[in-house]
Amino acid sequence: MTRIDHPEPLKRLAVQLRRLPGIGPRGAERIALWLLGGKDRTRPGDLAAAVKEAADSVHSCVQCGFLTDTPMCAICADESRAAGPLCVVEQATDILPLERTGVFRGRYHALGGRLSPLDHVGPDDLRIPALLVRCRSTPAPSEIILALGADVEGEATARYLAEILHGEFPPLPITRIAQGLPAGGGLESADELTLARALSGRVVIG
Amino acid sequence: MTRIDHPEPLKRLAVQLRRLPGIGPRGAERIALWLLGGKDRTRPGDLAAAVKEAADSVHSCVQCGFLTDTPMCAICADESRAAGPLCVVEQATDILPLERTGVFRGRYHALGGRLSPLDHVGPDDLRIPALLVRCRSTPAPSEIILALGADVEGEATARYLAEILHGEFPPLPITRIAQGLPAGGGLESADELTLARALSGRVVIG
Numbered sequence: 344m345t346r347i348d349h350p351e352p353l354k355r356l357a358v359q360l361r362r363l364p365g366i367g368p369r370g371a372e373r374i375a376l377w378l379l380g381g382k383d384r385t386r387p388g389d390l391a392a393a394v395k396e397a398a399d400s401v402h403s404c405v406q407c408g409f410l411t412d413t414p415m416c417a418i419c420a421d422e423s424r425a426a427g428p429l430c431v432v433e434q435a436t437d438i439l440p441l442e443r444t445g446v447f448r449g450r451y452h453a454l455g456g457r458l459s460p461l462d463h464v465g466p467d468d469l470r471i472p473a474l475l476v477r478c479r480s481t482p483a484p485s486e487i488i489l490a491l492g493a494d495v496e497g498e499a500t501a502r503y504l505a506e507i508l509h510g511e512f513p514p515l516p517i518t519r520i521a522q523g524l525p526a527g528g529g530l531e532s533a534d535e536l537t538l539a540r541a542l543s544g545r546v547v548i549g
Numbered sequence: 550m551t552r553i554d555h556p557e558p559l560k561r562l563a564v565q566l567r568r569l570p571g572i573g574p575r576g577a578e579r580i581a582l583w584l585l586g587g588k589d590r591t592r593p594g595d596l597a598a599a600v601k602e603a604a605d606s607v608h609s610c611v612q613c614g615f616l617t618d619t620p621m622c623a624i625c626a627d628e629s630r631a632a633g634p635l636c637v638v639e640q641a642t643d644i645l646p647l648e649r650t651g652v653f654r655g656r657y658h659a660l661g662g663r664l665s666p667l668d669h670v671g672p673d674d675l676r677i678p679a680l681l682v683r684c685r686s687t688p689a690p691s692e693i694i695l696a697l698g699a700d701v702e703g704e705a706t707a708r709y710l711a712e713i714l715h716g717e718f719p720p721l722p723i724t725r726i727a728q729g730l731p732a733g734g735g736l737e738s739a740d741e742l743t744l745a746r747a748l749s750g751r752v753v754i755g
Contacts, residue, residue, distance in 0.1 A: 347648045350618035352603040359599035362592070363580045374569045376642050378600060379607050379616065386568070387604030391597040393565035394584060397558040398593030401585050410585065412556035436582050442553045 353379065406477070408435045408453030408470060418442070424450050429477065429484035431504065433457045433491055441490060449484070452477060457491060457500040466503065474504075478512055486516045493522050493540075559585065612683070614641045614659030614676060624648070630656050635683065635690035637710065639663045639697055647696060655690070658683060663697060663706040672709065680710075684718055692722045699728050699746075 348354070353375055360371035378386045403409070404416035411417070418424060418438075427449035432438055435453040454469040478484060487508055491497035505517050523541035524533055533541070554560070559581055566577035584592045609615070610622035617623070624630060624644075633655035638644055641659040660675040684690060693714055697703040711723050729747035730739055739747070 347623055347645070349645065350607050350616060352599075352606045352618055353616060356599040356603040359596050363596075364583050365576050365579060370571050373571060375603065376616075377570050379603060380642075384604070387600045390565050390569075391600045391604075393558075393562040394593045394597045394600075397562040397581065397585060398590070398597075400558045401556050410556060410559060410582075412558055417553055436586075439553070439555065 349375075403435060403453075406473075407438070407451045408455060409438045409451060410435055418450055424448060426482040426485060428486040428488050430488040430490050431474065433497070433500070437490065447488075449486075449488075454500070457496045458503055459496045469500075471504070471507075475507075475511065478508065478515065483512075484515070486518060489517065489519045491519075555581075609641060609659075612679075613644070613657045614661060615644045615657060616641050624656055630654060632688035632691060634692040634694050636694040636696050637680065639703070639706070643696065653694075655692075655694075660706070663702045664709055665702045675706075677710070677713075681713075681717065684714065684721065689718075690721070692724060695723065695725045697725075 349357075349372075356378070357368075357371040357375045360366055360374050361368060363371075366374070378390065380386070400412045401410055402412075404411045404419055406415055406419040409416040409418060413420070428447075429450055429452055430441060430447060431452045431454065432441065433454055433456060435455075438451045438453065441447055441451070452470070452474050454471065454474070456464050456469055458464060458466065458469070478487070487504075489501045489504060491501050501519055505519075508515060508517050521544055522537070523544055524530070524537065530538065555563075555578075562584070563574075563577040563581045566572055566580050567574060569577075572580070584596065586592070606618045607616055608618075610617045610625055612621055612625040615622040615624060619626070634653075635656055635658055636647060636653060637658045637660065638647065639660055639662060641661075644657045644659065647653055647657070658676070658680050660677065660680070662670050662675055664670060664672065664675070684693070693710075695707045695710060697707050707725055711725075714721060714723050727750055728743070729750055730736070730743065736744065
């Protein structure tokens with residue numbers, strides 16, 4: 344007596360779908376069945392074509408690492424941003440959230456990760472040489488803003504970058520984005536470390 | 550000043566991903582970025598290949614409508630199930646959940662939908678002629694079990710099928726799966742209609 348199950352190609356599709364972030368085993372099965380359903384059977388082709396088109400045409404900006412389908416991204420191509428501050432982020436996907444805040448009008452530099460000895464990620468694995476080249480170029484950035492994560496690896500990466508940047512470009516201001524209470528968060532929902540950093544980072548308002 | 554956003558092919562991929570069941574706008578963006586990330590860039594190809602393979606090889610069983618990658622599905626190909634009861638379901642995707650209960654050892658027949666005048670789905674849009682052919686064949690099914698939804702359309706479809714089946718095959722038993730309290734559900738969480746059906750469907754136990 345054979346155990347009845349989905350056909351193997353459907354199960355292989357569900358395995359691939361389970362790799363996607365936020366998709367569990369039931370969600371993957373549901374999506375696989377949805378893809379193979381529909382009267383006109385256009386769903387699999389539509390999805391596969393969109394995946395292929397994006398994979399073929401989207402790549403990293405040669406200068407900053409942001410995702411683009413042109414040789415240089417729209418931010419790096421915008422000459423009005425040339426001489427402003429340079430914002431260093433860990434991942435290319437960190438750029439759009441910062442850009443959407445609307446408060447920053449400079450350029451970005453994605454490192455492609457952060458220092459993490461436990462994961463065997465050292466300075467040579469990040470786009471740090473390219474960052475130094477940009478700091479040496481003309482017009483030079485007016486400031487280096489380190490917009491890295493507020494965790495141990497983010498801290499270590501920020502300290503490392505501050506040290507080598509200050510060594511080569513002593514007059515260049517190097518800043519780090521603030522840590523403190525998240526917007527809308529009360530003190531009762533903040534952990535001790537967040538409160539400690541909010542306290543030590545306090546600003547004069549009157 | 551141009552508004553910076555993801556490249557168009559990435560946005561088109563996110564639009565396709567949003568069509569998948571259970572994926573919202575943020576999930577679609579996250580999946581699209583994940584697909585285009587990864588050191589070796591194999592993720593888009595792996596997914597597109599699995600989608601294409603499933604779409605090319607998975608189809609409906611010619612007899613019962615279950616999803617299969619062989620001409621006839623494993624259930625219809627199993628001769629030991631030939632003369633047993635025939636379980637009628639709305640969708641091919643209803644078959645596996647029933648099969649996984651382990652209490653049914655007959656064959657299935659997926660209608661491909663249910664009667665729904667508001668959606669312009671009439672008897673001619675469902676696989677009802679194929680059901681009648683199977684009832685006329687040898688060996689004939691021993692019983693027709695209607696495993697349709699407990700909603701208005703499911704009820705209407707069950708009544709319609711019971712009428713035409715009883716008209717052509719008067720001795721053939723036609724049953725319907727029970728309605729009542731779901732397993733683990735207390736009376737306080739059941740709605741009135743469920744309770745009314747549970748009451749009228751009560752069974753003698755002593």
